[in-house]
Amino acid sequence: MGNYKKYVLPGDAACPGCPIPIGLKVVSSATDGKAILVIPACCTSVVVGSAPKSSLNMPVVHVPFASAASVASGIREALLKRNKEDMSVIVWAGDGGTADIGMASLSGAAERNSDIIYIMYDNEAYMNTGIQRSSSTPEGAWTTTTPILGKTEQKKDVAKIMMSHNVPYVATASIAYPHDFYNKLTRALKIKGFRFIQLHSPCPVGWRFDASLTVDVAKAAVETGMWILYEYRDGKLEFSNPSKYLIEHNGFKPIEDYLKLQGRFSIIGRERIKELYAERDRNIEWFKKLL
Amino acid sequence: MLLSEKKKEKMVITGNHAVAYAVKLSRVKVISAYPITPQTSIVEKLSEFVEKGELDASIIKVESEHSALAAVYGAAIAGARSFTATSSHGLLYMHEWVHWFSRARIPTVMAVVTRTIGPPWNIWPDHSDFIDQRDAGWIMSFAMDNQEVVDLVIQAFKIGEDPSVYLPVMIGLEGFILGGTAMPVELPFEEDVAKFLGERRQPYSVADSVVSVGNLTSPEDTELMQMDIQAAMERSKEIIRKVDEEYGRLFGRKYGGLTSCYRCEDAKYVAFTMGAWSGDAMEAVDILRNQGIDVGLVRIRYVRPFPSEEIKQALSSARMGIVFDRSISFGGYGQLFEDIASAIVNAREKATIVNVIAGLGGVNITAEDFANVLGKLISDFEEGKELSHKLWYHSGEVMKY
Numbered sequence: 001m002g003n004y005k006k007y008v009l010p011g012d013a014a015c016p017g018c019p020i021p022i023g024l025k026v027v028s029s030a031t032d033g034k035a036i037l038v039i040p041a042c043c044t045s046v047v048v049g050s051a052p053k054s055s056l057n058m059p060v061v062h063v064p065f066a067s068a069a070s071v072a073s074g075i076r077e078a079l080l081k082r083n084k085e086d087m088s089v090i091v092w093a094g095d096g097g098t099a100d101i102g103m104a105s106l107s108g109a110a111e112r113n114s115d116i117i118y119i120m121y122d123n124e125a126y127m128n129t130g131i132q133r134s135s136s137t138p139e140g141a142w143t144t145t146t147p148i149l150g151k152t153e154q155k156k157d158v159a160k161i162m163m164s165h166n167v168p169y170v171a172t173a174s175i176a177y178p179h180d181f182y183n184k185l186t187r188a189l190k191i192k193g194f195r196f197i198q199l200h201s202p203c204p205v206g207w208r209f210d211a212s213l214t215v216d217v218a219k220a221a222v223e224t225g226m227w228i229l230y231e232y233r234d235g236k237l238e239f240s241n242p243s244k245y246l247i248e249h250n251g252f253k254p255i256e257d258y259l260k261l262q263g264r265f266s267i268i269g270r271e272r273i274k275e276l277y278a279e280r281d282r283n284i285e286w287f288k289k290l291l
Numbered sequence: 292m293l294l295s296e297k298k299k300e301k302m303v304i305t306g307n308h309a310v311a312y313a314v315k316l317s318r319v320k321v322i323s324a325y326p327i328t329p330q331t332s333i334v335e336k337l338s339e340f341v342e343k344g345e346l347d348a349s350i351i352k353v354e355s356e357h358s359a360l361a362a363v364y365g366a367a368i369a370g371a372r373s374f375t376a377t378s379s380h381g382l383l384y385m386h387e388w389v390h391w392f393s394r395a396r397i398p399t400v401m402a403v404v405t406r407t408i409g410p411p412w413n414i415w416p417d418h419s420d421f422i423d424q425r426d427a428g429w430i431m432s433f434a435m436d437n438q439e440v441v442d443l444v445i446q447a448f449k450i451g452e453d454p455s456v457y458l459p460v461m462i463g464l465e466g467f468i469l470g471g472t473a474m475p476v477e478l479p480f481e482e483d484v485a486k487f488l489g490e491r492r493q494p495y496s497v498a499d500s501v502v503s504v505g506n507l508t509s510p511e512d513t514e515l516m517q518m519d520i521q522a523a524m525e526r527s528k529e530i531i532r533k534v535d536e537e538y539g540r541l542f543g544r545k546y547g548g549l550t551s552c553y554r555c556e557d558a559k560y561v562a563f564t565m566g567a568w569s570g571d572a573m574e575a576v577d578i579l580r581n582q583g584i585d586v587g588l589v590r591i592r593y594v595r596p597f598p599s600e601e602i603k604q605a606l607s608s609a610r611m612g613i614v615f616d617r618s619i620s621f622g623g624y625g626q627l628f629e630d631i632a633s634a635i636v637n638a639r640e641k642a643t644i645v646n647v648i649a650g651l652g653g654v655n656i657t658a659e660d661f662a663n664v665l666g667k668l669i670s671d672f673e674e675g676k677e678l679s680h681k682l683w684y685h686s687g688e689v690m691k692y
Contacts, residue, residue, distance in 0.1 A: 074367075
């Protein structure tokens with residue numbers, strides 16, 4: 001991995017245990033800082049600190065919620081017209097700005113095959129405004145707007161939606177597997193057109209776990225099959241290690257191992273857990289058809 | 292001598308195509324727009340220029356107006372001269388970005404082909420959509436005819452990109468009345484426009500330096516930045532006047548700066564208008580002058596920065612000002628009236644000013660309408676009748692609102 005220390009500086013405003021700086025370190029090292037980051041309203045708008053200082057030593061454009069992909073498209077076209085094609089344009093957006101309010105502009109940029117990389121760091125709720133449910137919150141999870149029943153709807157699968165746009169590159173990643181994320185970014189950087197990566201990013205504050213456990217929780221999601229790592233290119237899917245090994249050897253840990261690490265699932269009942277097993281298996285069977 | 296010695300090009304084109312030609316002459320690099328009536332033929336014409344290879348620009352075909360202005364922001368912030376155009380609901384949908392753009396101090400140009408706001412659905416023009424953006428930090432000009440459309444669009448790049456300004460500029464033109472109606476227009480030569488505008492200038496670019504734009508900051512810094520916008524607006528008045536002079540010298544057309552005056556030098560009664568109906572109002576002035584009434588017209592060319600000094604001057608020796616607004620701030624007044632009243636609030640000798648709301652939803656107002664209203668209000672005033680300052684002209688009647 002490259003030298004992220006030049007780009008992600010100490011002294012940011014992240015909560016203890018926040019996955020965002022982990023992800024940004026990978027992004028900055030994979031691009032060696034040669035990228036313009038577009039960040040819509042999300043936790044990162046706060047995490048990078050208050051002007052005139054910034055914890056990100058890269059060009060950053062903060063934008064209002066719904067339009068990060070559109071701004072990135074505009075930057076890309078300006079770079080083309082100005083013969084500055086060595087710079088990458090990367091959107092770094094939360095699940096709210098991606099799966100919900102930003103969905104139309106995301107879809108528009110994908111349909112245009114705009115030459116940008118879109119990274120959705122998925123902390124599975126609106127964490128910046130205080131843990132309200134998003135369409136990317138998983139079923140059964142407690143949030144401040146699903147306070148008694150937990151979320152009663154399924155998690156929207158944005159990566160699947162992006163596959164349907166037939167863009168050149170779609171992948172999932174996890175902050176527990178930085179080398180896998182790094183390698184995916186490196187491959188994505190070599191491809192032209194619209195590239196999408198969904199980065200699973202557990203939030204200690206919103207998910208109710210100890211700040212020291214961020215990486216363990218992210219790892220447990222993969223080990224229990226609640227988060228599958230894969231790459232999708234040219235109509236073909238490939239499971240990434242370690243998801244590939246777990247699927248081939250049916251080696252998943254019990255889903256309870258993932259749930260019990262987090263306070264947000266403390267209200268989930270046994271029936272619902274059974275459904276989660278069934279949903280996980282259906283999900284894997286769906287992906288297998290694309291192999 | 293900057294002007295080409297060649298003969299100038301004359302064409303008969305619509306206001307919308309006048310916008311498109313002016314954008315082409317200004318060598319814009321990135322365009323993004325979403326079709327909406329009555330703006331659509333601007334982006335269609337520009338697409339044609341680009342696909343024919345007559346304009347070396349990228350057109351980003353976005354899925355909404357919100358994204359159109361966002362994409363233009365991305366292009367502008369990365370150092371490209373950029374452009375968009377919209378109307379009515381499209382402009383309202385952009386409104387978040389209208390604010391965001393000016394507060395980042397990034398120049399761009401947007402044409403607003405004005406159209407009333409629904410419901411009910413109505414595609415005819417008034418000034419409601421345009422004037423609704425009044426407080427967002429854009430320099431805002433409004434054209435009277437298609438020639439002025441060309442001239443304002445070209446000048447907008449020069450004004451917005453001036454280092455003492457660095458603000459986005461929008462140009463209003465009424466849908467159908469100008470946008471869809473063809474008139475003879477003189478187009479400057481592209482090389483002359485290139486010399487007049489020079490290279491793109493902007494305060495910073497994310498493609499050229501490690502700069503972080505728009506991040507969280509303190510209340511104090513936020514307020515200071517807004518004070519800077521206000522100061523830039525005030526400075527832009529001088530730039531607008533200078534650019535009008537320079538353009539007049541080079542291209543043969545100058546308009547008077549932030550306002551344009553018609554027979555108002557010795558006028559005891561001054562009408563105020565903005566946009567295409569100013570031509571009808573001028574005819575009305577001629578009709579009344581023939582009847583021996585000393586009336587003149589001040590046409591508002593720039594709503595922001597507001598030409599307070601010019602207004603004050605025009606009303607300094609007048610008895611009465613009659614302000615025609617083609618939009619209304621419901622529960623208040625017409626917005627031009629509010630601004631004109633504010634401009635003279637501290638004047639020692641105050642003229643009486645009245646507000647006439649008219650032409651909303653695209654209702655046609657003719658020269659005879661203007662002459663009737665002005666004639667009636669002036670004779671009432673001279674007879675010493677008490678005048679309401681809140682009037683609405685509808686179906687040939689002047690009523691209180």
